[in-house]
Amino acid sequence: MEKLKRSERIAAMVKILGDHPNKIFTLNHFTEKFNSAKSTISEDIVVVKQAMEKMSLGKVKTISGAAGGVRYIPFTTKSENKRILEKVSERLSQNDRILPGGFLYMTDVIYSPLIIQGIGEIFASQFDYSDVDYIVTVETKGIPLALMVAKAMNLPLVILRRDSKVTEGSTVSINYVSGSTGKIQKMSLSRRAIKPGSKVIIIDDFMKAGGTAQGMVDMMREFDTEVKGIGVLIATKEPEKKVVEDYIPLLILEEVQQAEKTINIYPNAILI
Amino acid sequence: MEKLKRSERIAAMVKILGDHPNKIFTLNHFTEKFNSAKSTISEDIVVVKQAMEKMSLGKVKTISGAAGGVRYIPFTTKSENKRILEKVSERLSQNDRILPGGFLYMTDVIYSPLIIQGIGEIFASQFDYSDVDYIVTVETKGIPLALMVAKAMNLPLVILRRDSKVTEGSTVSINYVSGSTGKIQKMSLSRRAIKPGSKVIIIDDFMKAGGTAQGMVDMMREFDTEVKGIGVLIATKEPEKKVVEDYIPLLILEEVQQAEKTINIYPNAILI
Numbered sequence: 183m184e185k186l187k188r189s190e191r192i193a194a195m196v197k198i199l200g201d202h203p204n205k206i207f208t209l210n211h212f213t214e215k216f217n218s219a220k221s222t223i224s225e226d227i228v229v230v231k232q233a234m235e236k237m238s239l240g241k242v243k244t245i246s247g248a249a250g251g252v253r254y255i256p257f258t259t260k261s262e263n264k265r266i267l268e269k270v271s272e273r274l275s276q277n278d279r280i281l282p283g284g285f286l287y288m289t290d291v292i293y294s295p296l297i298i299q300g301i302g303e304i305f306a307s308q309f310d311y312s313d314v315d316y317i318v319t320v321e322t323k324g325i326p327l328a329l330m331v332a333k334a335m336n337l338p339l340v341i342l343r344r345d346s347k348v349t350e351g352s353t354v355s356i357n358y359v360s361g362s363t364g365k366i367q368k369m370s371l372s373r374r375a376i377k378p379g380s381k382v383i384i385i386d387d388f389m390k391a392g393g394t395a396q397g398m399v400d401m402m403r404e405f406d407t408e409v410k411g412i413g414v415l416i417a418t419k420e421p422e423k424k425v426v427e428d429y430i431p432l433l434i435l436e437e438v439q440q441a442e443k444t445i446n447i448y449p450n451a452i453l454i
Numbered sequence: 455m456e457k458l459k460r461s462e463r464i465a466a467m468v469k470i471l472g473d474h475p476n477k478i479f480t481l482n483h484f485t486e487k488f489n490s491a492k493s494t495i496s497e498d499i500v501v502v503k504q505a506m507e508k509m510s511l512g513k514v515k516t517i518s519g520a521a522g523g524v525r526y527i528p529f530t531t532k533s534e535n536k537r538i539l540e541k542v543s544e545r546l547s548q549n550d551r552i553l554p555g556g557f558l559y560m561t562d563v564i565y566s567p568l569i570i571q572g573i574g575e576i577f578a579s580q581f582d583y584s585d586v587d588y589i590v591t592v593e594t595k596g597i598p599l600a601l602m603v604a605k606a607m608n609l610p611l612v613i614l615r616r617d618s619k620v621t622e623g624s625t626v627s628i629n630y631v632s633g634s635t636g637k638i639q640k641m642s643l644s645r646r647a648i649k650p651g652s653k654v655i656i657i658d659d660f661m662k663a664g665g666t667a668q669g670m671v672d673m674m675r676e677f678d679t680e681v682k683g684i685g686v687l688i689a690t691k692e693p694e695k696k697v698v699e700d701y702i703p704l705l706i707l708e709e710v711q712q713a714e715k716t717i718n719i720y721p722n723a724i725l726i
Contacts (some may be wrong), residue, residue: 188461192464193464193501202468229459281623287621295686333571336567348555451605
């Protein structure tokens with residue numbers, strides 16, 4: 183292979199690291215790929231690290247020792263959070279989103295890869311996921327979001343289903359009470375999906391009373407699994423007391439006024 | 455802001471371009487961000503372009519004129535396809551995946567962000583999506599995959615639901631016949647989800663007889679929408695004649711032998 187120049191090596195290295203957040207690449211990986219000496223690669227890494235920091239594009243960490251190497255860690259600053267969350271709030275405030283019953287049409291926003299990629303990185307900046315094993319969500323609307331969080335944290339995604347399916351093998355099912363409607367609902371999960379004794383973070387798109395989140399917490403108990411955190415894109419302001427206690431909402435939905443056609447939604451103040 | 459060195463600018467530029475595939479960034483975007491002259495940025499782009507090409511990490515295209523700028527286009531070579539698809543085939547061939555009824559347990563693979571990111575880029579390299587408006591899938595198992603395709607192509611994702619939901623507003627529902635079981639099933643989509651006259655690519659995780667894919671094609675007709683392509687991660691070898699004609703499978707599942715505990719799955723030969 184033709185030898186790359188320093189700036190070309192750096193370009194390729196950033197692409198590889200950035201595409202695989204939180205994956206550790208050994209120095210050998212790059213010395214072989216670029217046919218370069220270890221000292222050269224180490225110098226390249228310093229440049230990459232400085233560039234990411236100066237431009238607030240995340241962090242690059244080197245790990246020394248036998249299992250050592252380098253990895254890219256997505257990290258958003260408060261000003262970046264503000265920019266992203268204000269843009270999303272603005273889009274979700276468009277009054278033609280109001281549906282009968284005071285619901286908000288928002289699938290165009292929460293299925294947009296560009297938007298939820300940024301949101302995934304905000305979540306990755308809020309949680310300590312150093313010993314977390316899985317990201318957990320429940321079908322359907324939260325899946326794209328949860329996948330982007332899983333990608334940023336380099337963790338596998340687990341999706342709870344409403345019904346058990348033949349393609350899941352033996353499953354565990356639980357009933358739970360939707361906190362807002364009081365209705366009994368069901369969720370189910372393949373017994374193979376989670377190793378007992380694991381740690382998880384729960385991600386969902388929306389929380390009103392928190393019943394669904396509590397259902398997921400209950401399901402995790404069936405798998406002897408510890409819930410290390412709960413993140414939701416949008417939490418309603420009322421009821422202020424949710425069924426679950428510790429959760430991080432990125433946006434607060436204060437009010438949808440069907441008659442006046444107004445929507446009041448804004449970023450969670452502690453994040454911006 | 456402190457001025458960046460060339461290699462630092464290049465590192466930051468690759469991160470920004472790579473995070474936003476197919477999004478056009480103007481030269482001005484970078485001249486402002488890096489406080490540098492247009493000629494300097496143009497030289498940087500040439501380096502980035504060469505590095506991506508030399509290392510087969512995708513393409514960087516410059517667009518001249520008033521609406522001009524630069525964008526990153528994910529592109530996988532045949533040898534990259536081979537590497538990714540053989541790895542996925544190998545994982546899916548583990549004989550403890552066989553479920554009662556000869557089904558394959560595969561959610562751990564198709565919900566793995568790292569795996570499906572690569573698969574999304576393979577799909578993006580197979581389709582001409584220059585005039586496509588949406589990626590369309592049906593819940594649930596195909597969603598992570600379809601999102602990664604949507605991300606690689608920089609297109610919004612549309613998810614067909616099995617039932618209509620209050621959070622979707624008015625919906626269009628159709629019945630379709632599952633080609634393999636002969637059962638009547640339902641899918642529904644919000645009337646707001648797709649603009650009439652659009653073009654779409656359909657993505658799903660699995661195709662046996664093709665009934666679900668045909669259902670999606672029928673649904674698109676209800677929205678006056680043209681289907682430009684269909685991509686599935688896995689197609690079964692039998693029946694060879696599917697209900698839909700033009701589709702691209704990445705993997706072929708030839709056989710699951712429950713008694714012998716063997717699975718025969720391999721990459722689509724034309725891709726590798």
